[in-house]
Amino acid sequence: MANVEFEVKNSQLKIYISGEIDHHSAFSIKDIIDAQILKVSPRTAVMNFEKVTFMDSSGIGLILARYRFCQNCGTSLYVQGLNSQTQKVLNLAGIKTIKEIIN
Amino acid sequence: MKSQNFIKLNFPSKSVNEGFARSAVAAFCAQLDPTVEQINDIKTAVSEAVTNCIVHGYRDTFGIIYITATITDNTVKIKIADKGVGIEDVNRAMQPLFTTDTAGERAGIGFAVMQSFMDSVKVKSALGKGTRVVMTKKIKPRDQNVITA
Numbered sequence: 001m002a003n004v005e006f007e008v009k010n011s012q013l014k015i016y017i018s019g020e021i022d023h024h025s026a027f028s029i030k031d032i033i034d035a036q037i038l039k040v041s042p043r044t045a046v047m048n049f050e051k052v053t054f055m056d057s058s059g060i061g062l063i064l065a066r067y068r069f070c071q072n073c074g075t076s077l078y079v080q081g082l083n084s085q086t087q088k089v090l091n092l093a094g095i096k097t098i099k100e101i102i103n
Numbered sequence: 104m105k106s107q108n109f110i111k112l113n114f115p116s117k118s119v120n121e122g123f124a125r126s127a128v129a130a131f132c133a134q135l136d137p138t139v140e141q142i143n144d145i146k147t148a149v150s151e152a153v154t155n156c157i158v159h160g161y162r163d164t165f166g167i168i169y170i171t172a173t174i175t176d177n178t179v180k181i182k183i184a185d186k187g188v189g190i191e192d193v194n195r196a197m198q199p200l201f202t203t204d205t206a207g208e209r210a211g212i213g214f215a216v217m218q219s220f221m222d223s224v225k226v227k228s229a230l231g232k233g234t235r236v237v238m239t240k241k242i243k244p245r246d247q248n249v250i251t252a
Contacts, residue, residue: 020122022150023150024122054146054147056150056154057209061207061209068207
């Protein structure tokens with residue numbers, strides 16, 4: 001089970017994901033996230049993983065597909081709030097184009 | 104003498120069961136007193152293997168996923184099998200970033216995750232018969248230097 005909440009401030013869309021990200025839950029939140037990006041059309045979008053308790057490679061697919069989606073919308077995508085487990089999975093994908101930002 | 108313990112789980116290939124499968128195997132492994140990181144490694148590897156059964160093995164259908172986890176001394180061996188379509192070229196399927204997904208939502212690193220997070224991963228597959236993944240991980244006993252009152 002994963003949930004997603006949004007916050008918009010100064011043309012920045014914050015995407016707060018919580019719960020466990022797997023193939024099942026990623027499928028249920030991806031369209032909600034894309035719809036929100038289309039609706040807000042922000043300059044930057046930040047996916048926040050602070051409240052994600054588990055993530056497998058479906059999380060990487062979720063990030064990469066959103067990254068491509070954002071590129072088409074002219075939005076820069078950032079990822080933040082990774083813990084040791086989510087970071088370990090992300091490291092395997094060798095993601096370098098998406099920068100992590102720290103508040 | 105070797106001490107041994109095992110569990111068997113059979114369940115339909117519904118994606119909602121992914122969370123159940125990894126949590127159940129992780130709970131079984133708890134008796135080895137693993138670290139949080141080791142438990143997360145096992146959960147992630149199980150999640151990848153079960154997802155493969157659902158997304159690939161039983162692509163256009165539903166079938167049963169068979170999990171057996173066996174603990175022998177300090178090592179856990181996890182078998183995850185389906186009776187689905189099978190993999191034509193296992194070596195190719197195990198290449199990082201190889202994916203048959205055209206929607207772009209799958210990263211293609213499921214096997215890479217299993218190989219990185221477990222000590223060994225073996226894959227056996229036959230077209231039309233199914234695929235079996237066998238993974239092992241040794242959980243070294245932690246230092247017994249905690250003084251209990």
